[in-house]
Amino acid sequence: MSGDRTSAAPAASRARFDPGSLDAVNFLLADARGAVGPYLNVYLVTERGWSLSALGVVTLVSGVAALALQTPIGAAIDRTRFKRGAIVLALAVMAVGAVAIFLRTDFWWILVASVMIAVVGDIFYPAVAALTLGLIGRRRLAQRTGRNAAFDHAGNVVIAVMAAAVGWWFSQRAVFLLVPVFALLAAAATLSIPAQAIDHDRARAADAGDRAGRRAARPGWKVLLRRRPLVVFGICAFLFHFANAPLLPLVGQVLAFAHPAWATAMMSVCIVAAQAVMLPISILVGHRADRWGRKPLFLIGFAGLPVRAVLFTLSHDTGWLIAVQLLDGIGFGIYAALTPLVVADLMRGTGHYNMALGAVATMTGIGASLSGLVAGVVVDAFGFDAAFLTLGLVAAAAALAFAAAMPETRRDPKNDPARCG
Missing domain, CATH: 1.20.1250.20 (MFS general substrate transporter like domains)
Structure with a gap:
């Protein structure tokens, strides 16, 4: 009581x-x-x-x-x-x-x-x-x-x-x-x-009355590793950020070589424009995630990344590069809006929701950090287009891995009493 x-x-x-x-x-x-x-x-x-x-x-x-x-x-x-x-x-x-x-x-x-x-x-x-x-x-x-x-x-x-x-x-x-x-x-x-x-119980995905939630005081490392979908999601997040993180800096370098005096201003335009696209995308994703499911929306974001990488190789015209960069607003906008929701789905009843978010963030951080070095080596050896194509291949691998191995995490509302809260 x-x-x-x-x-x-x-x-x-x-x-x-x-x-x-x-x-x-x-x-x-x-x-x-x-x-x-x-x-x-x-x-x-x-x-x-x-x-x-x-x-x-x-x-x-x-x-x-x-x-x-x-x-x-x-x-x-x-x-x-x-x-x-x-x-x-x-x-x-x-x-x-x-x-x-x-x-x-x-x-x-x-x-x-x-x-x-x-x-x-x-x-x-x-x-x-x-x-x-x-x-x-x-x-x-x-x-x-x-x-x-x-x-x-x-x-x-x-x-x-x-x-x-x-x-x-x-x-x-x-x-x-x-x-x-x-x-x-x-x-x-x-x-x-x-x-x-x-x-505070819900805040860590340990719902009141949930037996698994009452065991949440136990160390959470094994809980994370034993959830195969979470491991798959972490690997896909690693690949996504490995491919995505260097794209904007590479575009900035191309623009800097072409227009040294305006490089900073054009970089700011790329950032602001992509963020402006992310705003309505985030709202749309929030309204549709329960109706369409998490996986179809995530696949749109994952699939758009290799397309964006390849499009960068078609032209180095300033207007073209900035226009293609707008696609980042779709891919990353979907990722940012859905990640907390997918992790909450996967960690329900464990009491380790925020620990899992930290683990996913670690994977994305490692991917983003390593990719900068790899992209720089490829640019020095083969040029910008080769780097864009290399990152596009990694992005395609991320999309295929997500499509093949990641399950839908949304639960049927009719069979999910926890959703009443």
């Missing part, structure tokens, strides 16, 4: 939850994160005179630290009942790191700040996914994950425009001061979500 009363109280509180708070969290977190990553490398090389080797060391160390901690951080999010506090703490650390970059640019100072920012960046994805599941439940999760992704993409568009304006009117260095501003706003949005509205 006590368990019933415990689950009933959060359900009552969730009725008072304002969805606009979660919208604001997703939008403002994108603004806070986006004011660091894309601009730090350019600032250090162009304005502070850093060597590419020194920059490479910072990128490598911070990237390895982030990859190593993604899955443990997801496991910690599963266990903690202070998910809002975790987001606020991560925002505070990110703001301190950005201010540190603004103040000084010596090697060790930047290295420590970059590692801090990279590590706390691991917190946002599983923590927001946990809040979403804990607040919304499974019944409306598909629409809500699509809406989350849409507000995230909208935030990315806004911060790209704002950073360009600040960099133009003031300096590249001033862009980093946007981080504490948006971090403060994001923290306020996070704390506007009532703590009592979060069902």
Whole structure:
């Protein structure tokens, strides 16, 4: 009986939850994160005179630290009942790191700040996914994950425009001061979500009354490895990001060689345009995922990636490259909106939802990191078109693997009592 009363109280509180708070969290977190990553490398090389080797060391160390901690951080999010506090703490650390970059640019100072920012960046994805599941439940999760992704993409568009304006009117260095501003706003949005509205059992996919959920205190590593569809999904995610991650940088390099004076502006156009496409795609996916299923939608995203890679080889005209890059909005828009939903399907009742999200994020991070090196070697040896075709082959392998080995994870609503929550 006590368990019933415990689950009933959060359900009552969730009725008072304002969805606009979660919208604001997703939008403002994108603004806070986006004011660091894309601009730090350019600032250090162009304005502070850093060597590419020194920059490479910072990128490598911070990237390895982030990859190593993604899955443990997801496991910690599963266990903690202070998910809002975790987001606020991560925002505070990110703001301190950005201010540190603004103040000084010596090697060790930047290295420590970059590692801090990279590590706390691991917190946002599983923590927001946990809040979403804990607040919304499974019944409306598909629409809500699509809406989350849409507000995230909208935030990315806004911060790209704002950073360009600040960099133009003031300096590249001033862009980093946007981080504490948006971090403060994001923290306020996070704390506007009532703590009592979060069902922490649901937030880790351990539904009340589910026997598997009551065993969730056990170590989760075996739980992850024993779920074959999750392993298949992780491998497909690795291949998808291996193929996708280098495409935009390669396009940027082609544009830079053709139009050195306008390369940065055209790169910004590519980023903003793709994000603008991702926004409606995310909303569409959220509305259709329960009707059409997860697998058909994911196959559209996976199938579009090799097509995009091959289309880049047909012409290096500026307009053509930018137009083809818009297809990234479809592929990645589908991936970003559906991944939390598919992992929630696969981890239902385990209590290790956020740990699984961290594991998938680790796989995608490894794929993206390795592919940059491979693409660079292919470009040096055979040229840009060979690199595009190589990545296209990997993307085709990802699509075929997903089609052949990945099952549909949506459950029939008529036979799924858990969806009532």
